[in-house]
Amino acid sequence: MNKRETILMKGADAIGEAAVRAGCSCYFGYPITPQNEIPEYMSRRMDEVGRVFLQGESEIASINMVLGAAAAGVRAMTSSSSPGISLKQEGLSFLAAMELPAVIININRGGPGLGNIAPSQGDYYQATRGGGHGDYRMPVYAPATIQELYDFTMESFDVADIYRTPVMILGDGMMGQLVEPIIVHEREEIDLPPKDYILNGAQERPSRIIKSLILDTREMEEHNWKLKRKYDLMRTLLPRYEEFMTDDAKLVIIAYGTAARIAKGAVKRVRSNGLKVGLFRPITVWPFPDEAVLSLTKKSKVFLVFEMSTGQMVDDVRLAVSGRVDCEFYGRPGGIIPSPQEISRIIERYWMQKEL
Amino acid sequence: MKKIFSRPECLKPTPFHYCPGCGHSILHRLVAEVIDEMNLRGRIIGIPPAGCAVLAYDYFDIDMCEAAHGRGCAVATGFKRSRPECIIFTYQGDGDMAAIGTAETLHAANRGENITSIFVNNAVYGMTGGQMAPTTILGQKTTTSPFGRRSNVEGYPLKITEIISTLPGAAYVARTSLATPAKVMATKKTIKKAFETQLAGLGYSLVEVLSPCPTNWKISSIESFKYLEERLELEYPLGVMKEVTTEKGS
Ligand SMILES: Cc1ncc(C[n+]2csc(CCOP(=O)(O)OP(=O)(O)O)c2C)c(N)n1
Ligand code: SF4
Numbered sequence: 009m010n011k012r013e014t015i016l017m018k019g020a021d022a023i024g025e026a027a028v029r030a031g032c033s034c035y036f037g038y039p040i041t042p043q044n045e046i047p048e049y050m051s052r053r054m055d056e057v058g059r060v061f062l063q064g065e066s067e068i069a070s071i072n073m074v075l076g077a078a079a080a081g082v083r084a085m086t087s088s089s090s091p092g093i094s095l096k097q098e099g100l101s102f103l104a105a106m107e108l109p110a111v112i113i114n115i116n117r118g119g120p121g122l123g124n125i126a127p128s129q130g131d132y133y134q135a136t137r138g139g140g141h142g143d144y145r146m147p148v149y150a151p152a153t154i155q156e157l158y159d160f161t162m163e164s165f166d167v168a169d170i171y172r173t174p175v176m177i178l179g180d181g182m183m184g185q186l187v188e189p190i191i192v193h194e195r196e197e198i199d200l201p202p203k204d205y206i207l208n209g210a211q212e213r214p215s216r217i218i219k220s221l222i223l224d225t226r227e228m229e230e231h232n233w234k235l236k237r238k239y240d241l242m243r244t245l246l247p248r249y250e251e252f253m254t255d256d257a258k259l260v261i262i263a264y265g266t267a268a269r270i271a272k273g274a275v276k277r278v279r280s281n282g283l284k285v286g287l288f289r290p291i292t293v294w295p296f297p298d299e300a301v302l303s304l305t306k307k308s309k310v311f312l313v314f315e316m317s318t319g320q321m322v323d324d325v326r327l328a329v330s331g332r333v334d335c336e337f338y339g340r341p342g343g344i345i346p347s348p349q350e351i352s353r354i355i356e357r358y359w360m361q362k363e364l
Numbered sequence: 365m366k367k368i369f370s371r372p373e374c375l376k377p378t379p380f381h382y383c384p385g386c387g388h389s390i391l392h393r394l395v396a397e398v399i400d401e402m403n404l405r406g407r408i409i410g411i412p413p414a415g416c417a418v419l420a421y422d423y424f425d426i427d428m429c430e431a432a433h434g435r436g437c438a439v440a441t442g443f444k445r446s447r448p449e450c451i452i453f454t455y456q457g458d459g460d461m462a463a464i465g466t467a468e469t470l471h472a473a474n475r476g477e478n479i480t481s482i483f484v485n486n487a488v489y490g491m492t493g494g495q496m497a498p499t500t501i502l503g504q505k506t507t508t509s510p511f512g513r514r515s516n517v518e519g520y521p522l523k524i525t526e527i528i529s530t531l532p533g534a535a536y537v538a539r540t541s542l543a544t545p546a547k548v549m550a551t552k553k554t555i556k557k558a559f560e561t562q563l564a565g566l567g568y569s570l571v572e573v574l575s576p577c578p579t580n581w582k583i584s585s586i587e588s589f590k591y592l593e594e595r596l597e598l599e600y601p602l603g604v605m606k607e608v609t610t611e612k613g614s
Contacts (some may be wrong), residue, residue, distance in 0.1 A: 019588040034446050060445045063436065065471035072435040072468070076442020079429045080409075081449075084442065102432050207427040207443070209450055217428035223388030 020045030026161035033082035036073035042181035043115035067092040071099030078108040081206030087113035101140030109168035118343035124344025127180035132320035154188040207313035248291035257286030273348030300330035372396035385585025387575025415457035434465025437472035476533030476567035486577035494580030498522040529605035535567030
């Protein structure tokens with residue numbers, strides 16, 4: 009493939025290609041629908057560039073292989089879907105505790121349990137609240153286009169290295185399968201902190217330890233505060249969002265990922281009928297762009313949160329607006345993808361109800 | 365005057381926290397001596413377990429990376445695949461290796477992962493207070509098998525080393541014991557052989573070491589060496605179960 013060109017790409021392939029060009033040296037994963045195209049792409053592509061692809065015996069093994077590779081100092085990633093992401097939670101907690109960089113692709117499917125293989129947003133809590141144990145946070149990007157899937161996958165390796173943290177890309181089955189024209193480009197070189205923690209043999213230097221066990225409670229507290237300071241820095245520097253026609257909007261629909269694509273279509277429809285409606289789309293769901301949401305309350309008095317779940321991100325929106333505006337919710341869980349028409353009808357209903 | 369006993373360079377001057385008579389103290393020293401003698405310190409990475417040896421990095425003066433309970437062989441795989449020039453070993457108890465980590469262990473062995481596992485079998489869960497382990501022998505009383513392990517209730521002792529010896533990816537598989545000074549010396553030789561197997565790139569190497577846990581066996585240190593020789597070695601026969609000497613093609 010050339011250095012920079014526009015090509016039609018499927019979401020899963022865009023993730024794989026972005027990872028390869030970000031310098032990912034190792035991919036470890038276990039098959040699960042709807043993300044099998046990622047390991048399939050990686051198995052071919054990593055071989056081509058002489059890097060490591062290994063199908064682990066489980067998601068637990070795969071995330072721990074990622075941990076080993078990260079501790080050895082190379083860029084590593086894994087990918088999975090809901091039930092598999094549940095199994096990775098122990099590893100995520102250890103990565104966060106040990107401050108090791110890693111990229112985790114999470115293609116959310118219907119749940120709980122085995123659920124189904126349709127696109128869903130039911131794992132927002134798990135992704136943003138730290139599904140593993142312990143007092144940690146993790147940056148989570150929720151792309152809504154294949155270009156973003158490519159760009160944020162690439163960028164997440166840098167974010168992981170800068171903050172020494174696992175980073176998650178949260179998509180759904182729709183994002184993985186969608187084909188769109190995108191610009192594939194190389195990673196821009198940036199200054200990264202030196203990897204002075206890695207283990208490669210104590211050759212002409214003192215031996216090193218990577219661990220999460222801190223028996224001394226005071227030391228453990230200090231480690232927790234240290235992590236907190238890092239998370240606070242992320243909260244300041246990482247939030248990203250898109251605003252679409254919000255300038256004069258009386259009602260703002262808030263949605264991320266696939267739901268935001270549908271919502272955008274709905275906004276365009278109701279705008280053509282003269283309704284002043286806009287879209288706010290969080291791109292990072294942790295850290296949540298709460299300041300941007302709060303400042304929206306100055307112009308818009310009604311917020312409508314739309315999710316492909318029974319309502320999870322709506323909690324973050326309500327926290328951000330802290331009672332300043334009405335915050336309504338519309339959800340379609342279980343793998344249903346509503347049409348823009350359906351969402352525009354919901355918008356019109358609230359428009360009437362709230363007498364906007 | 366000739367110095368006949370000194371601390372291996374790979375051991376920090378930190379006193380062990382292990383109970384008196386514990387096999388971990390002996391085994392740490394053996395592993396450290398082998399690393400010194402084979403001059404591996406500059407390229408070796410150790411993966412300690414969740415278990416009594418969780419603090420092994422406080423004693424070994426080499427690069428070490430903690431693994432979650434049972435995940436040692438997966439973490440080791442990540443290391444070895446990204447740094448093939450390094451020598452990677454896991455140090456695991458029986459619960460870590462043969463209960464919670466069975467899948468990671470078997471599959472690493474089966475892939476012929478070029479790593480070494482040192483597997484400390486003391487037939488109990490030491491760290492958590494002496495509960496039943498997969499390797500607890502029939503009739504053995506533990507805090508969770510208070511009537512002695514019964515085959516019809518708790519099942520049979522798991523011989524993971526024998527299982528691994530049947531896998532084509534395993535290159536060197538052996539069981540040793542710490543019951544007598546001679547067996548301790550044999551254990552050291554076996555560990556050396558395992559590292560040599562990895563250096564030669566032959567595949568997975570495993571040394572199971574039968575090891576005393578007087579604290580949870582609730583007997584004296586002296587008695588524990590006897591128990592080791594008379595009971596555990598009966599259930600778990602010593603010896604080399606597999607030794608591959610030439611590299612296989614793909
Ligand atoms: C996921 C998880 N489950 C349980 C534990 C608690 N735990 C720590 S060590 C251990 C077993 C230790 O026994 P063994 O592996 O035989 O090693 P030993 O202490 O006897 O050397 C258990 C159950 C844990 N740390 N993590
Ligand atoms: S409990 Fe057993 S294995 Fe653990 S340190 Fe004491 S003697 Fe050793």
